[in-house]
Amino acid sequence: MSRIKQKFAELAAKKQKALIAYMMVGHPNQNTTITAIRGLVRGGADIIELGFPFSDPLADGPIIQNASTVSLENGTTINQFFSIVKKIRKETEIPLVLMTYTNILFHRGYAKFISEAKNAGIDGFILPDMSIDESKQYLESAKNMTDTIFLISPNTTKKRIEKIAKSSSGFLYLVAVYGTTGVKTGVQNYTLKAIKNLKNITKGKIPIGVGFGVSTPNDVKKYIDAGADAVIVGSAFLKIIQSTPKNKLESRIASFTKSLKIKTIKK
Amino acid sequence: MKYPKDGKFGEFGGKYIPETLVPATEELEKNYLKFKDDKDFKKELDYYLKQYAGRPTPLYYAKNLSEICGGAKIYLKREDLLHGGAHKINNTLGQALLAKKMNKKRIIAETGAGQHGVATAMACAVLGIKSEIYMGYKDTIRQKQNVYRMNMLGAKVHPVKSGSKTLKDAINEAIRDWITNVENTYYLLGSAVGPHPYPVMVRDFQSVIGKEIKVQMKKITNKIPDIVIACVGGGSNAIGTFYPLVDTSAEIIGVEAAGKGLKTKYHSATLSAGSKGVLHGMMTYLLQNDEGQIAETHSISAGLDYPGVGPEHSFFKDIKRIKYHSATDAEVIDAFMMLTKTEGIIPALESAHAIAEAIKIAQKSKKSESIVVTLSGRGDKDVEEVQKYLNKHVKN
Numbered sequence: 001m002s003r004i005k006q007k008f009a010e011l012a013a014k015k016q017k018a019l020i021a022y023m024m025v026g027h028p029n030q031n032t033t034i035t036a037i038r039g040l041v042r043g044g045a046d047i048i049e050l051g052f053p054f055s056d057p058l059a060d061g062p063i064i065q066n067a068s069t070v071s072l073e074n075g076t077t078i079n080q081f082f083s084i085v086k087k088i089r090k091e092t093e094i095p096l097v098l099m100t101y102t103n104i105l106f107h108r109g110y111a112k113f114i115s116e117a118k119n120a121g122i123d124g125f126i127l128p129d130m131s132i133d134e135s136k137q138y139l140e141s142a143k144n145m146t147d148t149i150f151l152i153s154p155n156t157t158k159k160r161i162e163k164i165a166k167s168s169s170g171f172l173y174l175v176a177v178y179g180t181t182g183v184k185t186g187v188q189n190y191t192l193k194a195i196k197n198l199k200n201i202t203k204g205k206i207p208i209g210v211g212f213g214v215s216t217p218n219d220v221k222k223y224i225d226a227g228a229d230a231v232i233v234g235s236a237f238l239k240i241i242q243s244t245p246k247n248k249l250e251s252r253i254a255s256f257t258k259s260l261k262i263k264t265i266k267k
Numbered sequence: 268m269k270y271p272k273d274g275k276f277g278e279f280g281g282k283y284i285p286e287t288l289v290p291a292t293e294e295l296e297k298n299y300l301k302f303k304d305d306k307d308f309k310k311e312l313d314y315y316l317k318q319y320a321g322r323p324t325p326l327y328y329a330k331n332l333s334e335i336c337g338g339a340k341i342y343l344k345r346e347d348l349l350h351g352g353a354h355k356i357n358n359t360l361g362q363a364l365l366a367k368k369m370n371k372k373r374i375i376a377e378t379g380a381g382q383h384g385v386a387t388a389m390a391c392a393v394l395g396i397k398s399e400i401y402m403g404y405k406d407t408i409r410q411k412q413n414v415y416r417m418n419m420l421g422a423k424v425h426p427v428k429s430g431s432k433t434l435k436d437a438i439n440e441a442i443r444d445w446i447t448n449v450e451n452t453y454y455l456l457g458s459a460v461g462p463h464p465y466p467v468m469v470r471d472f473q474s475v476i477g478k479e480i481k482v483q484m485k486k487i488t489n490k491i492p493d494i495v496i497a498c499v500g501g502g503s504n505a506i507g508t509f510y511p512l513v514d515t516s517a518e519i520i521g522v523e524a525a526g527k528g529l530k531t532k533y534h535s536a537t538l539s540a541g542s543k544g545v546l547h548g549m550m551t552y553l554l555q556n557d558e559g560q561i562a563e564t565h566s567i568s569a570g571l572d573y574p575g576v577g578p579e580h581s582f583f584k585d586i587k588r589i590k591y592h593s594a595t596d597a598e599v600i601d602a603f604m605m606l607t608k609t610e611g612i613i614p615a616l617e618s619a620h621a622i623a624e625a626i627k628i629a630q631k632s633k634k635s636e637s638i639v640v641t642l643s644g645r646g647d648k649d650v651e652e653v654q655k656y657l658n659k660h661v662k663n
Contacts, residue, residue: 055430055561056546058439059285059446065429078558102283103545107559129283129545133273153287155449160289178287179447 003095003123004147004170007046008207008229017224017264018171019044020209021257022099022234024051024067025084026076027241032249033084036241039250041092043257046264048088049126049232052081052100059128061180063235078108082120089121097149097170099126102138110141118145124170125149132164139167149173149209154194161201171207171230174198176214176223182235183213192226199227220263233260270300274463276582282462284548288442291449296464298369303471308368315360319393320350322357322475326483326639331609336629339493339636343612344480346504346643353615353644354476354504355386355457361472363390366453373448374398376455377441379406379434379500380569380617381413382644383457388420398422398455401440403433406569412648431563434573438547458501459577462548466506466577473507480639481511488637491515494628497641498522498620499591500535500571502580504643510579513588521580522624524566525593533565537576538584538591551578567596567652568616570644594623600656602626603646615644616652 001009011018021040025033040048053068053076060068085096098117105113105127114125124147130138132150142148147170152161154175165172176191177183191210198208210223211232220231237253244252274280282292302308316322324345333341346354359376366374374396378384384400391398400417404426407414417424430436438461445454459469484492495512497505499521509519526534534540537552544553546561554562554574566572583589594602599616602623607613614622618641625640632638646653 054559056435056439058442058547061443062429069430072560101545103553103555103561104559106545107542107555128285129548131282131284131286131289134281134283134550151286153285153289155290156286157290164286175285175287178449180443183447 002147002170003093004047004097007095008171011046015266017228018046018207018209018230019220019257019261019264020047020049020211020230020232021045021237022049022051022232024053024064024071024238025081026053026071026074027067027238028070029074030080030084032241032246034087035246035250036237036253037088038091039253040257041094042250043254044261045094045257047095047097047230049097049099049234050085052078052098052104054101054104057101059180061182061235063182063238067238078104082116085120085122095123096121097124097126098122102127102130105138110138114141114145123147126151126173132167135167151175152198154178154190158201161198165202165206168206171209172198172202173232174208174210176210176212179212181212184215185213187219187222195223195226195228217259217263220260224264231264270467274467276579277585279550279578279581280463280466281550282548283545283550284462285446287446287449288462291445292462292464294369298365299464299468302365302368308364312361312364315364316357316475320356320360321348323479324348326480326487328487329610332606333629335609336626338629338634339632339638341625341629342484342492342637342639344476344508344639344641346476346641347612347614347618347645351386351389352647353382353386354473354507355383356389357475357507358457358469358472358503359383359386359390359455362455362468363387363394363396366396366455367394369453371451371453372397373452374455375401375441375444375452376457377401377434377437378457379403379437379572380648381406381410381417382570384417384422384424385413385420387455387457388417388422391422392420400424401427401437401444403431403437404428405432406434409569410648435561435575442547458503459506459579460501460547460549460575466549466579469503470506470510470579473503474510476504476507476641477509477511480508484637484639490637491517492639493636494518494520494638496520496522496621496624496638498571498617498643499538499576499580500524500573500617501575502577504641506577506579508641509589513583519589520624521589521591522620523591523593524568524571524620525595526565526567528595529593532562534593535564535566535571535573536593537574538580539593546575549578551575551581552584567599567656568620568649570615570617571620592624594620598623600653603653612642613646613650614642615646616649618643619646
């Protein structure tokens with residue numbers, strides 16, 4: 001059983017939902033990434049999404065775009081990324097998901113990249129520009145290696161949801177809003193409807209995570225109440241990193257994580 | 268014309284896009300297929316192409332230039348004479364008309380040098396649709412005049428300050444806008460790039476160039492041209508020129524921007540020096556580093572300054588149907604000056620790449636042969652850039 005699957009099973013037994021936290025590796029530098037991740041673990045995050053920077057992140061809003069640029073300017077490479085993952089793995093068994101863009105994997109070769117990532121300790125992939133229609137080689141390479149987490153949008157048709165769900169493992173990533181990451185639009189009715197719709201179609205066969213624009217404990221609560229199995233918070237953490245001195249970073253990240261995590265626990 | 272159902276040209280093309288855009292590209296495809304052979308739609312587009320844009324464009328025999336080169340007869344396909352001064356209007360009229368049929372109230376577009384932005388603003392002005400144009404911040408400074416033109420035509424210009432602040436970032440930003448406003452917005456892509464169905468649709472709207480060449484050459488020489496040449500950035504004027512001729516005996520050559528030389532980092536010659544990858548929704552050749560990060564490109568012509576290329580060009584390169592050569596900035600300036608002086612035609616710097624190749628080939632060819640070069644745009648926008656280059660490089 002994959003670490004992600006196991007995590008969802010454990011949480012279900014405790015009647016909890018999952019808090020997934022996003023970090024861009026190498027932003028503003030690699031040491032900070034490790035410190036921030038310790039804060040996430042301490043604060044009770046259930047799964048960590050590690051961003052690897054791409055020069056052209058077309059699904060990301062200004063905050064993650066900027067983090068991507070900073071990380072690349074710092075010279076973050078794929079090998080450095082894997083060695084950070086290995087460091088994290090020595091400290092924790094928390095599931096780690098890699099979020100980046102298709103070209104990063106394609107250029108190195110899907111099979112090579114995925115096996116290197118798995119060796120380092122990566123449990124799954126999220127590729128916002130990998131559509132199910134182009135995923136054959138990617139899926140073959142990831143089979144029995146890592147989870148493949150595909151995205152679904154509120155405007156995705158039922159037929160397509162079924163097709164995507166079939167090829168997804170770990171969880172399904174529901175994009176909460178029409179827009180890029182980190183854009184604050186508040187919790188929309190159409191998103192709550194999309195969560196219910198997705199639950200009806202997938203019938204509990206795979207957990208549903210909601211991300212994009214989720215930034216406050218209140219957002220978390222609303223999505224969990226609507227039936228989400230997980231919430232994904234990203235840009236809000238990057239904002240904290242940008243505004244917090246290094247010696248306070250771990251504890252500030254931990255306390256913000258805690259304030260989000262508490263909303264995923266049924267009283 | 269052949270229509271690839273899955274949007275693939277061999278392994279190239281496809282749809283590598285965020286899920287939110289899938290319904291939008293499907294809606295676009297459905298409507299494109301519905302209207303492309305629709306009698307009324309074709310009649311209306313034809314009307315605008317003739318009466319508004321100025322088609323058909325002449326195929327001009329460049330006698331002076333041909334004689335100086337001393338070989339084949341060089342014919343220029345005068346897309347520079349179109350309204351707006353470039354081939355871009357062929358595509359923007361087609362797509363804006365389609366957007367209107369689809370009842371879209373808002374059109375967005377990206378632009379590099381500003382030619383596509385201006386052509387979009389014109390089509391939107393005449394068809395009564397609101398338009399917003401994304402343009403790299405660096406390009407808004409390099410091509411200030413086009414920013415003024417777009418504003419006057421009623422378009423809103425958004426300078427893009429992310430990434431390298433050029434065309435590729437303008438495309439990223441346009442795609443982000445499209446994701447955000449997918450319900451009411453039509454994305455009018457300016458080149459034969461992006462996710463399916465854009466590369467096919469843009470090719471089809473631009474194919475009017477190659478179709479006219481065939482008819483005009485038949486009239487003048489009673490033959491298919493021996494050699495056909497066009498410049499390639501994203502590759503829309505090239506694919507429009509080439510596609511109607513790929514099934515003939517014509518030798519076809521696309522010319523990329525070699526900038527300061529293919530051995531330097533300062534060029535945009537994607538097909539000559541790139542490798543396969545995924546960007547802006549398509550699989551195609553790209554300029555990228557060892558890690559799959561997209562490279563920053565250089566060309567003296569802003570319109571060719573793009574690290575990707577239309578996927579159908581990648582396909583034609585791999586099956587060896589089309590040759591892709593390149594011209595350096597210095598060769599391009601020479602060609603620009605030579606055409607200007609011998610024929611009194613000031614070409615766009617983009618088009619001067621194709622002229623540079625034609626000059627090279629004509630010198631080695633027979634007098635009985637014919638070369639057709641697509642002169643994709645006029646060079647008024649470039650005279651300042653050329654003068655600066657001459658001041659810097661040609662001393663005494």
